[in-house]
Amino acid sequence: MxxxxxxxxxxxxxxxxxxxxxxxxxxxxxxxxxxxxxxxxPDQAEHAPQKLEHVARQVHEFFDRKRTDFTLDLKPQGTPFQQKVWRALCDIPFGETWSYQRIAVATGDIKATQAVGAANGKNPIALIIPCHRVIGKNGTLTGYGGGLPLKQKLLDFETPLLF
Known part of the structure; x- marks a missing residue:
């Protein structure tokens, strides 16, 4: 492959x-x-921008506010539980945030909050699988693989102030 x-x-x-x-x-x-x-x-894959034009187009459309959902074929590699969590993350609408507990409930195990957090942190497809939309139960920003400043930027982008 x-x-x-x-x-x-x-x-x-x-x-x-x-x-x-x-x-x-x-x-x-x-x-x-x-x-x-x-x-x-470069040590893992061939640099081939032409093979990723569809990805770049949708990412640019997202940041140009022409797209709120991605329609890319996703194949993240992970455990069955991680896959379940990542599918649940894709249900979080643009501009909304869900708690880790809500994701745990969506996966069928309210007690799996910490496991959801661990799976969230292993998400290999940031932005498109919107792990940045997951926050603490009390509404606070919690860990993000890209760092909390980037998480805040992404959330601010999705919920702009209306004047």
Missing amino acids: GLYFSHIDTLVGMAAAAVDDDGALLEFTFLNGEMSNHLSR
Whole structure:
């Protein structure tokens, strides 16, 4: 199976993404020194921006406020529980936040709040699988693989002040 990566310039900084031969998105990370990218690197994948044009287009449409949902084929690699959590994250609407507890309930186990947090932190497809929309039960910002400043920027982008 071939792996391809490219860099994508976004409103909140440079990102990297990796896809497989079918164009399915395997990884999307911000290159801010906080997130780890495992596949989106020259030692793991071929640099092929043309194979990621569909990803770049949708990310640019998102930051141009022309898109609130992504329609990309996603293939994140993880355990069955992580997969369940990541599917639940995709149900969080643009501009909303859910608590880790709410995600645990959505996965069928209200006691799995800490496990949800761990799975959230392992999400390999940031932004598109919107782990930045998960906050503490009391409404506070909690951990984010890209760091809390980036999480705040993403949430602020999704909920702009109306004047």
